[in-house]
């Protein structure tokens with residue numbers, strides 16, 4: 001039996017990786033599997049929370065998560081998050097969001113013209129959904145949690161970059177997650193440091209993505225007692 005310690009809490013978790021359309025058949029994407037986000041949604045549901053998973057291009061099994069909203073691009077992810085956030089006690093942005101998107105998306109497929117080189121793809125910056133949600137607090141008292149996948153050979157550097165990101169984003173909690181070199185993306189296990197908005201360590205966790213998910217929820221519960229009823 002799992003303790004129902006998140007009962008009464010409404011949570012929204014984003015997971016997966018966004019795809020930014022280049023034309024009707026091509027996109028700019030990333031390697032996020034969405035497994036950590038699915039594990040977070042699943043753990044919250046098992047612990048009694050009312051969960052909505054906003055899944056960006058998920059192909060992994062959803063492990064029984066009941067309420068799933070499917071999105072593709074960053075624009076769609078942002079729209080869903082902003083629609084759901086006003087009713088959420090906790091918002092967790094696990095999705096890997098593209099920093100940039102093609103400035104224009106032609107209605108028909110871009111063709112290769114013989115004798116001509118590749119046409120450049122102009123990019124424009126995407127809004128930072130996490131930073132917006134943290135700044136605007138669409139529900140008063142809401143806890144906003146972000147993830148930071150950081151690459152680096154030196155774990156010290158990884159934590160350092162993560163702490164700086166925490167201060168920039170303004171989320172209540174940022175889960176710093178080393179990726180690359182067989183870590184993080186697409187793997188079964190994770191090793192994370194959870195920091196607050198000042199970049200100070202509040203918890204550490206390692207293990208399966210489910211174990212890391214449970215550690216994140218434990219930290220959320222400690223950081224701020226349940227607000228809703």
Ligand code: C5P
Pocket residue numbers: 093094095096097098099126127128129130131145146147148149165
């Ligand atoms: O800056 P970086 O992409 O490393 O930040 C990661 C965190 O910010 C994740 O929680 C991710 O979901 C969120 N993010 C976002 N909107 C963006 C970029 C990242 O919400 N445009």
